[in-house]
Every structure is written in structure tokens, then in C-alpha cells.
């Protein structure tokens with residue numbers, strides 16, 4: 001008998017509910033033709049809007065639902081910059097389930113405004129680095145943020161990246177700044193080479209973060225799987241997404257040993273909220289990654305094929321791709 005997976009859906013803030021709704025309608029269409037896709041969807045509250053009702057952005061009720069589920073599909077959520085405000089929902093969930101690998105594919109699709117042809121995946125260490133949230137004041141006018149790097153977390157994400165490279169073009173690029181961050185980035189580097197011993201077929205190369213920022217613009221087609229620490233990966237993946245065609249097309253998965261979270265790379269784009277002009281492709285492709293992770297490979301391929309077809313044929317061209325299609329026009333295809 002096919003297992004019915006429990007999926008919590010957090011529509012989020014800003015354009016989140018609009019792009020999530022589009023992704024869910026695509027999921028409906030997929031389940032009609034692939035009956036093996038058995039999902040129980042549970043909508044729950046999280047985000048800036050939830051603070052008024054619950055006093056926090058990730059209410060305990062939602063945490064309980066997450067704990068009983070197999071994975072979560074999340075729309076973008078606003079994180080306030082005020083140090084007294086609750087921390088990012090995504091960061092809280094990543095820590096709660098030790099979702100150590102943030103997988104961010106950057107693939108140029110036909111019919112988009114891709115600056116270069118590319119098909120790479122950035123794997124960002126997702127639990128520590130400067131996102132550890134350890135900051136403190138030193139007197140009135142100075143502060144320190146800790147960039148925590150542990151061998152344990154580096155080995156986890158390195159191992160994950162090698163496995164991914166084995167399924168792809170067997171090339172792994174480690175991005176670091178070990179000439180300046182000599183202690184911490186050498187811990188990461190050693191973990192990468194130690195994990196690599198189990199994957200002798202994978203070619204390893206190293207690139208400094210500053211050189212990588214340039215190379216991504218000039219020659220992104222040279223890269224396959226890229227592994228790096230948290231902040232470098234966050235910035236590089238936005239850059240890669242832009243070169244590949246724009247944030248509206250960039251999906252992401254946060255993977256742990258027993259749980260995962262799927263979300264578009266983009267944020268809540270407040271200026272676009274409610275206008276139904278946001279591109280839902282990033283959310284739809286995040287849904288595709290979720291289907292793949294749950295083991296529904298054929299259903300996942302159906303979603304990607306439909307997206308490629310719609311983009312190539314110019315069937316749905318949202319404003320970011322040079323057109324004026326509305327978010328829900330995907331659903332009329």
C-alpha cells in the first residue's frame with residue numbers, strides 16, 4: 001500500500017500565499033495523473049502575520065504539527081531586523097530538525113532571461129557559521145558575531161555533497177576563504193577532503209569566495225556541485241539564481257537525515273504582495289524537489305517538464321521574465 005505522507009504547508013508573508021497557492025494547484029494536477037502521490041497537506045501559521053495572534057512567528061501549535069509531519073513546504077517569511085524580534089522562522093526550523101544541507105539548484109531554462117547557460121547546485125552548510133545567532137555587545141559601540149564551524153557539521157554537508165556529485169557530473173567545488181579564516185575554513189577543508197576519500201571518482205577543486213563571485217558571472221557552466229559555508233552559500237546562491245534567470249525561478253530544499261523543508265530562495269517581495277504578479281516558478285520547482293525527496297521521481301519529472309515546456313513556449317511570462325502574466329496563469333495550462 002502506498003504511504004500517505006504528512007506535509008505541513010506554511011504559506012508565509014507577502015507574496016508567499018500567492019506562490020504557495022500556485023504550487024499547491026500544480027500539486028493537485030500532478031496527483032490526478034500520478035495517483036501514487038498520496039499527501040496529507042496541513043496548513044499552519046508561521047510568519048510576521050502570526051506574531052499578532054500568537055505573540056511569536058513560529059507558534060507552538062505549528063511546531064507540534066511540524067514534529068508529527070514528514071516534511072514542510074514553506075513560503076517566504078519576513079524576518080524583522082530588530083534584535084528583539086523573533087529570529088527567522090527558516091533558521092528556527094533548520095536548527096530544530098538539523099537540516100544541515102541547503103540545496104539550491106541554479107539551472108538556466110529556455111525562454112528565460114538567463115545571462116549564461118548553467119546547471120549547478122549550491123549546497124550551503126545550513127546550521128552554523130555566521131547564522132549561529134551568537135552575537136553580543138562589547139561596550140556601547142562594538143559587537144561580535146561568532147562564525148561557528150565544527151568538523152561534525154562540515155562532514156555532514158560534505159558527505160551529502162559528494163553523494164549528490166555522484167548522481168551528477170562528479171565534480172565538487174569547495175568554496176572558502178582559508179587564506180584569511182585560517183582556522184575555521186581549514187576545519188571545513190579537511191572535512192571535505194576526508195569525506196572525499198569515500199568518493200574517489202569525484203574530482204575536487206577549491207575556489208576562494210571572492211574568485212567564485214566573479215566566476216559565477218563569467219563562467220558558471222564550469223560548475224556542477226558547489227559546497228560552502230552558510231553565509232557564502234546564501235550570497236552565492238542568490239547571485240547564481242540571478243545569472244540563471246532570476247529569483248522568481250530559484251527553488252531550494254533544506255535536507256536533514258529524517259526531515260526536510262522546501263521553499264523558494266526568494267523572499268516576501270512586499271512591493272508585489274497582493275498584486276498577483278509574482279512568478280510562482282520557484283515555488284513550483286521547490287514542490288518538485290519535495291516530490292523527488294519523498295520518492296515520487298516520475299511525478300517530480302512531470303512538474304519540471306511542464307515548467308520547461310511553459311517557459312520555452314512562452315506560455316506564461318511573468319513581469320520578471322519580460323511579460324505581464326499573472327501568478328495564477330500557470331494554472332490554466
Ligand code: NAD
Pocket residue numbers: 015019075076077078079080090247248263264265266267268269270277278279280282320
Ligand atoms: P526578495 O527576494 O523578497 O525580493 C528581491 C527582489 O526579487 C524583489 O524586489 C523582486 O524584484 C524579485 N523577486 C523575488 N521573488 C520574486 C518572484 N517570485 N517573482 C518575481 N520577482 C521576484 O528579497 P528582499 O527584498 O531582500 O527581502 C524581502 C523580505 O523577505 C525580507 O523581510 C526578508 O526577511 C524576507 N526573506 C525571506 C526569505 C525566506 O523566508 N526564505 C528569504 C529572503 C528574504
